[in-house]
Amino acid sequence: MERITDVSKLVYTHIQGGQFRWVTVSTLMLALGTILHLVSPSVGGVTPNWTIATYCVAILLTRPNYKQTLGIGLVAALINVLTSKSGFPYGNLLSEPGGTVACAFVMRLMMGLKIEKIGKLDIMPFVTGFIATCVSGGIFVTILWQVLGLANNIYINAMLPLVVIIGLVNGVVTPLLYFPAKRLFAKRGFLPSSGEITSDHSNYIIEPSQEGKISVEHVNYTYSKATEPSLKDINLVVHEGDFLVITGPAGCGKSTLCMAMVGAVPKFYGGRLEGMVFVDGKATTQMDIPELATHIGVVLADYDTQLVTMTVKEEVAFAMENRGYDRDTIETRCKEVFKQVGLEGMEEQKITSLSGGQRQRLAIASVLATNPTVLVLDEPTSSLDPDGTAELYRLVGALNKEHGITVVVIDHDLHAVLPYANRMALMVDGELRCDADVTTTLRYMYDNGIYLEALPTVFTAYMDLEKAGHTFGEPWLSIESARAGLAKGGVAVSETAQPASNVAFASATAQDVVTVGGGTHA
Numbered sequence: 001m002e003r004i005t006d007v008s009k010l011v012y013t014h015i016q017g018g019q020f021r022w023v024t025v026s027t028l029m030l031a032l033g034t035i036l037h038l039v040s041p042s043v044g045g046v047t048p049n050w051t052i053a054t055y056c057v058a059i060l061l062t063r064p065n066y067k068q069t070l071g072i073g074l075v076a077a078l079i080n081v082l083t084s085k086s087g088f089p090y091g092n093l094l095s096e097p098g099g100t101v102a103c104a105f106v107m108r109l110m111m112g113l114k115i116e117k118i119g120k121l122d123i124m125p126f127v128t129g130f131i132a133t134c135v136s137g138g139i140f141v142t143i144l145w146q147v148l149g150l151a152n153n154i155y156i157n158a159m160l161p162l163v164v165i166i167g168l169v170n171g172v173v174t175p176l177l178y179f180p181a182k183r184l185f186a187k188r189g190f191l192p193s194s195g196e197i198t199s200d201h202s203n204y205i206i207e208p209s210q211e212g213k214i215s216v217e218h219v220n221y222t223y224s225k226a227t228e229p230s231l232k233d234i235n236l237v238v239h240e241g242d243f244l245v246i247t248g249p250a251g252c253g254k255s256t257l258c259m260a261m262v263g264a265v266p267k268f269y270g271g272r273l274e275g276m277v278f279v280d281g282k283a284t285t286q287m288d289i290p291e292l293a294t295h296i297g298v299v300l301a302d303y304d305t306q307l308v309t310m311t312v313k314e315e316v317a318f319a320m321e322n323r324g325y326d327r328d329t330i331e332t333r334c335k336e337v338f339k340q341v342g343l344e345g346m347e348e349q350k351i352t353s354l355s356g357g358q359r360q361r362l363a364i365a366s367v368l369a370t371n372p373t374v375l376v377l378d379e380p381t382s383s384l385d386p387d388g389t390a391e392l393y394r395l396v397g398a399l400n401k402e403h404g405i406t407v408v409v410i411d412h413d414l415h416a417v418l419p420y421a422n423r424m425a426l427m428v429d430g431e432l433r434c435d436a437d438v439t440t441t442l443r444y445m446y447d448n449g450i451y452l453e454a455l456p457t458v459f460t461a462y463m464d465l466e467k468a469g470h471t472f473g474e475p476w477l478s479i480e481s482a483r484a485g486l487a488k489g490g491v492a493v494s495e496t497a498q499p500a501s502n503v504a505f506a507s508a509t510a511q512d513v514v515t516v517g518g519g520t521h522a
């Protein structure tokens with residue numbers, strides 16, 4: 001294992017849609033190996049083990065990580081047990097996983113030492129075929145020797161030399177299969193074209209430099225077919241209990257950052273990630289999406305696509321059934337989350353009969369069901385009316401305050417969410433321009449003229465007044481804080497300051513204050 005001390009130098013490249021190529025290629029190769037094994041005649045009681053050569057080819061072509069390699073080994077083992085012509089096939093259950101891991105190890109070692117080729121000749125198929133056969137065969141005959149209680153001299157003088165001879169044969173057979181298979185799979189689009197590599201971080205020890213629920217360190221990210229990065233040197237730590245709002249103009253990279261936080265970038269979207277995102281201290285490139293989902297719950301803007309069952313209760317139970325929860329736990333947890341999100345009494349209702357806001361809450365409930373400690377919401381209010389928006393943020397605010405769930409919200413519409421947030425980050429053109437408490441970030445936006453249309457109107461009114469020389473307590477983030485600030489400053493809020501909408505209220509108050517205070521700016 002190599003310890004990575006500088007994550008800014010770490011690169012993870014992933015080919016979009018390529019994450020299951022290793023499954024396809026290894027399945028086809030093992031199928032070929034099985035057919036060859038079944039039709040091969042036995043020579044002196046020994047049937048050639050084509051499986052080893054075929055899984056070596058699959059591993060060399062697709063470079064799976066060790067977990068995936070072990071999966072290939074177990075499938076190969078089962079095939080060999082079921083199709084074996086030998087009297088004791090069960091040794092395959094250990095020997096084949098041993099062979100696949102040996103193949104993957106030798107492949108990585110040769111790549112690391114840059115000794116894959118002699119001149120232009122790729123010698124990896126020969127070396128890996130030979131060593132994988134020696135390891136696999138060695139394990140198999142050792143088990144046979146022990147289980148059948150064979151004499152030591154048979155084991156040493158006959159069985160082990162036979163393994164080496166078969167290893168040499170497989171060393172020749174593997175390249176004979178490898179080169180045509182490589183051409184065929186490349187032609188059919190099953191292999192990455194030259195230059196494309198899916199990185200493997202399984203051999204690294206990668207630790208965050210700062211503690212946090214989510215830690216984004218030196219992240220640059222470029223989508224597969226893009227020429228420009230969508231995230232540029234992002235550094236951001238989300239602490240336990242935070243309610244972080246990320247905002248910025250359209251196309252600035254908010255959703256991309258959100259997807260990086262939940263590991264979907266680059267694992268799902270493909271592309272090239274530099275730096276690292278850590279979730280609960282673990283590198284996202286070393287976690288798979290189901291594991292990430294136990295730490296982070298995500299609700300997307302088009303939350304309807306996350307709802308897949310007929311009734312409210314089925315939807316929440318489905319999320320837990322998928323993770324193997326038992327019936328009693330599902331019942332108890334369903335009751336808890338329905339209470340948390342305010343859907344009690346609606347369990348049997350059809351999802352199609354719910355309002356937009358209720359479906360949104362259901363999406364949150366099914367995410368919360370599996371107890372994630374972080375909730376990420378990407379533009380959750382884009383299809384809600386103002387009442388639905390206010391209700392949603394009341395709920396998310398309560399989940400944060402009362403249940404200790406860390407929240408990250410991406411939104412354009414700041415009015416409703418800011419009263420619940422303790423932090424706010426501003427993104428512009430893929431860069432994180434400001435990450436501070438809410439007021440500091442809002443001031444930064446106002447002072448630098450960035451994305452002014454997103455500022456809450458009461459805040460803009462406050463800043464306009466401050467600019468004109470009038471200060472009224474803390475900057476206003478809501479109508480209530482504006483009223484309190486005005487009252488504290490001795491300004492009676494007139495009847496014109498009562499309209500329901502923030503816009504009317506803010507402009508009315510600003511007008512009043514300038515009149516009362518005798519200022520020159522409104």
Ligand SMILES: Nc1ncnc2c1ncn2[C@@H]1O[C@H](COP(=O)(O)OP(=O)(O)OP(=O)(O)O)[C@@H](O)[C@H]1O
Nearest residue numbers: 223224225226230249250251252253254255256257
């Ligand atoms: N799948 C993709 N492939 C290539 N480029 C993409 C992809 N998704 C987004 N981008 C690009 O990445 C940049 C950031 O997009 P992103 O969706 O993260 O921005 P955003 O701030 O969330 O935008 P909006 O507020 O409009 O949702 C944009 O230039 C966009 O065109």
